[in-house]
Amino acid sequence: MDDAQTLDPRGLIAEAYRMEGLSKADCRSIFLDWALGLAEPSRGPQAAAALLAHYADHPDDHPMSQVLREGSVAMGQRKRRAGGAMGRRR
Numbered sequence: 001m002d003d004a005q006t007l008d009p010r011g012l013i014a015e016a017y018r019m020e021g022l023s024k025a026d027c028r029s030i031f032l033d034w035a036l037g038l039a040e041p042s043r044g045p046q047a048a049a050a051l052l053a054h055y056a057d058h059p060d061d062h063p064m065s066q067v068l069r070e071g072s073v074a075m076g077q078r079k080r081r082a083g084g085a086m087g088r089r090r
Contacts, residue, residue: 004054007047010037016064017055024063031067048072 008014012034016027035044049072058065 002047002050004051007051007054008034010034012037013051013055013064013068017058017062022063024066027063027067030064031071035071045072 004014012030016022016030022030031048035041035048038044038047048068052065052068052072055062055065055068060066
């Protein structure tokens with residue numbers, strides 16, 4: 001996979017790891033900004049997993065590590081809409 005500079009060209013994820021006192025909510029906002037800036041949004045889960053591997057030397061409980069872990073799974077899952085007859089209660 002690509003290197004961290006290619007995956008995070010604006011340095012948003014890198015900066016989150018350098019900042020102290022970030023909450024998980026702060027990291028989610030940073031992650032969303034990063035994800036919206038991806039050139040290929042379909043590669044988001046793989047890119048998040050690669051960044052998580054790149055920053056593996058940081059503590060597992062760092063809020064950005066938690067968000068990247070969630071993003072590498074959640075971004076890859078599509079939500080299905082239960083519409084029509086299947087969406088109505090019977």
